[in-house]
Amino acid sequence: MKNVKLNKDTAFKWLTAFLAFILLLLGIGILLKLIISSRLSFDAFGLKFLFSREWDPVQRLFGALPFVWGTFVSATLALIIALPISIGIAVFLSELAPIWMRKPVSFIIELLAAIPSVIYGLWGLFVLAPVMQQWVEPLLGKYLGFLPFFKGYPLGVGMLTGGVIIAIMIIPTISSISREVLSAVPAHQKEAALSIGMTRWEAIWKVMLPYGRSGIVGAIILGYGRALGETMAVTMVIGNTPNISLSLFDPAYTIASVIANEFTEATYELYISSLIEIGLILFVITFILNAVARFLLWRMKRFEEVRG
Amino acid sequence: MNRYTRRKITEKIMFFLSVMSAFIGIVVLFLILGYVIYKGAGGLNIDFFTKLPTPVGVPGGGMVNALIGSFYLIGLASLFSIPAGILIGVYLSEFGRGPFASAVRFVSETLTGVPAIVTGIFAYSVIVIPMGRFSALAGAFALSLLMLPIITKSTEELLKMVPETLREASLALGIPRWKTIIRVVLSTAKSGIITGIMLAIARVGGEAAPLLFTAFGNSYMTWRPDQPVASLPVQLYVYAISPYEDWHQKAWASALVLMGIVLITNIVARIYARDK
Numbered sequence: 001m002k003n004v005k006l007n008k009d010t011a012f013k014w015l016t017a018f019l020a021f022i023l024l025l026l027g028i029g030i031l032l033k034l035i036i037s038s039r040l041s042f043d044a045f046g047l048k049f050l051f052s053r054e055w056d057p058v059q060r061l062f063g064a065l066p067f068v069w070g071t072f073v074s075a076t077l078a079l080i081i082a083l084p085i086s087i088g089i090a091v092f093l094s095e096l097a098p099i100w101m102r103k104p105v106s107f108i109i110e111l112l113a114a115i116p117s118v119i120y121g122l123w124g125l126f127v128l129a130p131v132m133q134q135w136v137e138p139l140l141g142k143y144l145g146f147l148p149f150f151k152g153y154p155l156g157v158g159m160l161t162g163g164v165i166i167a168i169m170i171i172p173t174i175s176s177i178s179r180e181v182l183s184a185v186p187a188h189q190k191e192a193a194l195s196i197g198m199t200r201w202e203a204i205w206k207v208m209l210p211y212g213r214s215g216i217v218g219a220i221i222l223g224y225g226r227a228l229g230e231t232m233a234v235t236m237v238i239g240n241t242p243n244i245s246l247s248l249f250d251p252a253y254t255i256a257s258v259i260a261n262e263f264t265e266a267t268y269e270l271y272i273s274s275l276i277e278i279g280l281i282l283f284v285i286t287f288i289l290n291a292v293a294r295f296l297l298w299r300m301k302r303f304e305e306v307r308g
Numbered sequence: 309m310n311r312y313t314r315r316k317i318t319e320k321i322m323f324f325l326s327v328m329s330a331f332i333g334i335v336v337l338f339l340i341l342g343y344v345i346y347k348g349a350g351g352l353n354i355d356f357f358t359k360l361p362t363p364v365g366v367p368g369g370g371m372v373n374a375l376i377g378s379f380y381l382i383g384l385a386s387l388f389s390i391p392a393g394i395l396i397g398v399y400l401s402e403f404g405r406g407p408f409a410s411a412v413r414f415v416s417e418t419l420t421g422v423p424a425i426v427t428g429i430f431a432y433s434v435i436v437i438p439m440g441r442f443s444a445l446a447g448a449f450a451l452s453l454l455m456l457p458i459i460t461k462s463t464e465e466l467l468k469m470v471p472e473t474l475r476e477a478s479l480a481l482g483i484p485r486w487k488t489i490i491r492v493v494l495s496t497a498k499s500g501i502i503t504g505i506m507l508a509i510a511r512v513g514g515e516a517a518p519l520l521f522t523a524f525g526n527s528y529m530t531w532r533p534d535q536p537v538a539s540l541p542v543q544l545y546v547y548a549i550s551p552y553e554d555w556h557q558k559a560w561a562s563a564l565v566l567m568g569i570v571l572i573t574n575i576v577a578r579i580y581a582r583d584k
Contacts, residue, residue, distance in 0.1 A: 012486035016399035019392045020412045023456065027415030030422070030430045030453075037433050088329025096326055107578070109333045114574040115340060116514020118541045119563045122548045123340050126347075126556070168336055175333070201319035222421070229423025231517040232545060256425045256517070263432070263521045279429045283422065290421035291414075 031283070038277030040270055049277060055242045055258075057266075062274035064281060066242035070159070070252035071282070074234060075227035077163030077248065082171045083220065089171070090178035091204055106179065113172035121236030124165040129156035129237055132164070137249055148246040155239065160248040162238035166230050170223040177219035177297070181212035184304060218296035225289040229282060231256035255282045341567070348564025351557045356565075361527055361543075364552050371562055373529045374543040377444075380531070381523055381539055382509055384448030389455035390505055394494070396456075397463025397501075402489055404464075413464075419457040427453040428518035436522060444530075444537040447523025454515065455508040462504025466497040499580065506577035514570045516541035540566045 041049060045062060052063025093106050133156030140150045140160075185208045193203035209216065239251020240261060255278050266272040355370045362369030396416070400409055431450035436442055470493050478488040494501070516539070524536040525543065540562055547559035 009485045012489070013399075013403055016395045016403065017408075020396045020399045020404070020409070022392070023396055023419075023460065024408075024412050024415050026453065026456075027419055029434075030426065033430055033433050034426075037429075084325075085329040085332060088326040089333055092326045092330040096323060097330070105330060105334065108337060109330070111571065111574070112333065112337050114510060114571055115337075116516075116541060116566060116570055118514065118516045118544050118548070119340070119344060119567055122544065122559055122563050123343060125548060127339075127343055171333060199315050199319040201322045202315065205322070225421050229421075229425070231423065231425045232541075236545075236549065256423055259425050259429065260517060260520055263429075264524070276429055276433070279426055283426050286421055286423055286426075287418055290418055294417055 031287075034276060034280040034283055038273055038280050040273035041277040044270060045274075049274070050281075053242075053244060057262075057271055060268075060270060062270070064255070064274075064278045066244050067253055067255045067258050067278055068281065069244050070238065070242075071228055071254040071256070074159055074162045074166060074238065074252065074254055075224055075230075077159065078166035078170060078227045079220065079224055081163060081167035082174060082223065085167075086171050086174035086219075086223070087178060087209075087216075089175040090182055093175075093179045094182040095200070095204060106176065110172050110176055112168065113176075117169070117230065117232040118236075120165055120169060120233035124161060124233055124237040125157070128164065129161050132156050132161045136160075141249070149248045152245075152247040152249045154249050155251060157237050157239040157251055158249050159238065159245075159252045162234050162252065162254075163248070165233045165237055166227045169230060169233065170227050173226055174219045174223040177222065178212075178216050181215035181219065181300070182208055184215070184300075185211045212300070214296045215300040218293045218300065221289050221293035221296070225286045225293065228289070229256055229286050231260050235260050255279070344560065344563050344567055347557075347560035348562075351561030352564065356561055360529070361558075364550075364555065367554070371540065371543060371558070371565075373526060374538040374540045374562065375565070376529060377523070377526065377538040378513065378540040380537060381444060381447050381451060381519070382513055384444060384533065385451035385455055385512065386505075386509070387448075389452035389459060389508070393456050393459025393505075393508075394463050394501060396460045397467060398489060398494070400460070400464040401467035402493070416457045416460050419453065420461065422453075423517075424450075424454060424515050425517040425520075428520060428522055431518065431522045439534065441534075442522060442524035442536040443534045444523055445533045447519045447537065447539070448533075450518035450522045451512045451515065454512050454518065458508040458511065459501075459504055462507070463497075463501050466500040466504070467493055469500075470496045503577045503581040506573055506580075510570050510573040510577065513573065514541055514566060516545050520545075 041062060045052065049062065049064055050068070051065055052061070053065045054061040054063045055066060089109060093102050097105060133154050137154030137156070137160065141154060144150045189207055189211055190203050193207040194200070198206065234254050235257040238254060238257060240253050240257055241251040242253045243250055245252070259275050259279055263272070263275055266275055355368055357370060357375065358372055359368065359370035360373055361371060396412070400413060404412070427450045430453070431446045435446035435449055439446070474492055474496060475488055478492045479485065483491070519539050519542050523539055523542070525546065526536045526538045530537055544559050544562045544566060547555040547562065550556070
């Protein structure tokens with residue numbers, strides 16, 4: 001009798017362990033499968049793949065540079081726009097807002113994260129892009145046109161619009177983690193700062209934010225990782241042209257977008273393999289960013305626990 | 309102007325900017341919601357929920373194939389990812405110690421950050437290529453890869469919050485470990501786990517990227533898992549980037565329906581979690 005009970009316990013434990021093992025295999029499987037499937041392209045182009053600007057399926061020439069460029073520039077642009085707003089929101093929610101307002105406002109901001117990417121794309125394409133073309137880009141061109149970033153004809157769809165859309169999408173990620181980080185700063189830190197005559201803003205800027213630095217950097221990296229992998233919304237507004245241009249008005253192309261657009265059209269194996277190889281590049285980058293971000297957030301949490 | 313006044317003014321300006329940031333966030337959300345409702349409401353009628361799509365230029369028609377298709381894909385994905393996610397969460401919380409559990413935890417965290425399009429590529433190369441065609445199965449597999457880590461993580465965290473004394477009380481009554489976990493630990497955390505599942509569903513319900521070259525699309529209804537199947541997000545995308553005015557109208561209508569389903573699921577899940 002005792003044996004039967006023990007066996008069921010062991011069986012249950014092994015069942016859960018087995019499923020955990022499958023999860024592990026899936027994770028490793030994704031990496032391995034991407035590596036194996038991009039072999040063809042790697043053999044054909046080697047490391048040159050990363051630095052070539054050529055993307056010409058007809059000539060069977062593939063280079064990832066315009067897509068890597070577009071991915072990093074659009075995500076960086078998004079971060080530049082989203083970061084101050086997100087920190088502003090985090091400060092508002094953890095320090096300024098009256099208590100009754102905090103929950104509903106953070107609830108609303110977090111809803112931004114729940115809206116599907118295609119809907120951002122639809123809105124970006126039919127509402128934001130025309131506004132950018134008629135108002136924002138001409139204004140930027142008029143007053144900041146001496147900078148290389150704001151030269152050229154305002155098209156509406158392009159790097160800038162892509163960056164703005166991604167910025168909206170990563171604001172909830174960065175702001176909600178930063179808010180948690182700020183709330184976790186011990187009260188005595190703030191009280192000490194105020195007691196030596198700092199203004200409330202100085203206490204936030206010079207004491208509380210630096211105190212939660214590693215957590216906030218973690219939040220930023222997590223948001224940046226999301227920005228790099230964002231697909232549908234970007235595909236719909238960035239213009240999908242493999243350009244490398246300094247002007248943010250020009251259309252561009254990202255890794256995720258080219259995969260979304262061309263994967264079903266890829267008619268021969270080298271083409272598919274090249275698309276998978278740039279997918280692998282995206283995977284590796286987001287993997288590293290996530291690992292770093294998790295490490296920073298984990299370290300902060302552990303630090304808190306150790307300190308009690 | 310003395311130093312103190314300047315510092316006070318800086319504070320005022322910065323606080324104003326902070327309030328503005330929150331204001332911008334709220335305004336943008338309502339701009340998007342409002343615009344989708346305004347443009348989408350005109351295209352909604354009974355046909356939208358009951359008829360198959362019509363070719364370009366032919367008036368009428370609906371999206372019933374994409375609507376059913378979306379639920380079908382999520383259902384298929386849930387078949388694997390919900391039980392597996394819960395049980396992996398159980399493993400990590402109840403048995404998981406040592407390097408193996410850490411590795412599983414790490415991979416699970418990493419999977420949460422993998423761009424959705426990459427899971428699409430993976431599903432394409434392990435299911436679409438061997439089968440030789442796009443299929444509901446491949447789409448559901450890609451979605452389940454996105455759901456699995458979310459459910460695993462929320463289950464693990466919730467189970468860890470169940471007080472140790474409950475487990476001990478149950479074990480002391482002579483109830484075996486597996487039964488304790490299922491009947492006591494899991495059922496204590498039930499409402500939280502359901503919230504996690506609903507959030508996972510809301511998250512993948514709006515995903516188009518992993519379905520583009522796995523489930524692909526289909527102008528007709530099908531229940532066969534080895535056939536391509538339509539889904540609301542993919543159909544929306546196809547309509548949105550088409551050059552046709554009446555398809556744009558349908559894109560807005562489907563955006564309204566999709567947004568309604570996703571946001572309501574999300575909001576209900578979060579309110580449910582808060583009340584428990």
